[in-house]
Amino acid sequence: MTVTPSPPSPPDILRAPLIVEFPFTRSLGPVQSAFLTGLRERVVLGVRTEAGGVLVPPVEYDPETAAELSELVEVAPTGTVTTWAWNPEPRRGQPLATPFAWALVRLDGADTALLHALDAPGPDAVRTGMRVRIRWSAERTGAITDIACFEPYEGAAPEGGPAPHAGEFDEPVTGIVAPARLDYTYSPGRAQTRYLQALSERRTVGERCPSCAKVYVPPRGACPTCGVATTDRVEVGPRGTVTTFCIVNIKAKNLDIEVPYVYAHIALDGAGLALHGRIGGIPYDQVRMGLRVEPVWSDDGRYPDHYRPTGEPDADYDTYKELL
Numbered sequence: 482m483t484v485t486p487s488p489p490s491p492p493d494i495l496r497a498p499l500i501v502e503f504p505f506t507r508s509l510g511p512v513q514s515a516f517l518t519g520l521r522e523r524v525v526l527g528v529r530t531e532a533g534g535v536l537v538p539p540v541e542y543d544p545e546t547a548a549e550l551s552e553l554v555e556v557a558p559t560g561t562v563t564t565w566a567w568n569p570e571p572r573r574g575q576p577l578a579t580p581f582a583w584a585l586v587r588l589d590g591a592d593t594a595l596l597h598a599l600d601a602p603g604p605d606a607v608r609t610g611m612r613v614r615i616r617w618s619a620e621r622t623g624a625i626t627d628i629a630c631f632e633p634y635e636g637a638a639p640e641g642g643p644a645p646h647a648g649e650f651d652e653p654v655t656g657i658v659a660p661a662r663l664d665y666t667y668s669p670g671r672a673q674t675r676y677l678q679a680l681s682e683r684r685t686v687g688e689r690c691p692s693c694a695k696v697y698v699p700p701r702g703a704c705p706t707c708g709v710a711t712t713d714r715v716e717v718g719p720r721g722t723v724t725t726f727c728i729v730n731i732k733a734k735n736l737d738i739e740v741p742y743v744y745a746h747i748a749l750d751g752a753g754l755a756l757h758g759r760i761g762g763i764p765y766d767q768v769r770m771g772l773r774v775e776p777v778w779s780d781d782g783r784y785p786d787h788y789r790p791t792g793e794p795d796a797d798y799d800t801y802k803e804l805l
């Protein structure tokens with residue numbers, strides 16, 4: 482996650498592009514494994530329910546009886562559009578780069594419909610009930626994208642119904658990686674904009690609740706306990722006290738910090754709750770509750786990169802026990 486502050490824009494509230502991206506890895510059970518392995522081999526497999534219907538895409542449990550399902554059947558690569566919506570502006574990562582229809586397609590031999598892209602010149606060329614067939618990807622890896630899309634097809638349904646299929650292929654697909662990505666503009670709002678602007682002057686400024694007098698750092702714009710807006714600005718720190726901490730042993734991707742290191746809750750002097758920060762300048766196994774620390778600013782001076790010991794005696798437990 483990366484936030485790049487941009488210059489304040491009217492009315493003085495920060496905004497910045499923010500991308501949150503992570504690969505989501507999941508293992509496949511026997512049914513999904515057979516389905517995706519089948520796609521790799523240009524075979525579409527459904528699963529037969531207790532009542533005799535055929536579900537495509539297949540599921541592991543009968544949606545009506547909850548019985549475990551395992552009888553795989555091969556259905557046709559041709560089908561009928563049951564409903565659709567036109568997508569005039571495809572986004573990053575969607576099946577086609579040109580405008581297309583999202584369509585539910587009931588493949589011949591199946592009783593349920595599969596969602597995928599339908600390549601058509603325009604919405605006038607799409608209708609419910611139209612016949613389509615699968616356009617396979619040139620390179621198939623055992624993923625839903627092995628179906629590049631559907632395309633219009635005027636041929637008839639193949640003879641016969643779904644055929645039993647053992648679902649056995651060489652080297653079955655056992656897992657998938659589904660990348661998740663959120664790409665949006667983030668605005669921290671009034672209170673945190675002021676907080677970030679003060680940080681760039683190497684000051685830490687919170688806001689005090691007019692009702693309970695608690696000083697929030699970073700400020701949230703309102704007191705979650707009293708439900709009233711916080712507007713009184715209060716400068717806190719720069720020194721503070723470690724209230725609790727944990728030792729981090731796993732090296733994070735894209736983070737150039739040697740492990741182990743300590744991540745701590747730090748109550749800045751004058752603040753009504755602790756904020757998070759990394760502790761440096763002291764061996765990780767010597768960090769303790771009550772340790773007095775001060776910020777070490779980032780190279781660009783915009784935020785505390787970490788906190789280091791001040792050399793003062795440790796704070797008495799009673800002075801921070803309410804801030805744990």
Ligand SMILES: [Zn+2]
Nearest residue numbers: 690693704707
């Ligand atoms: Zn309050």
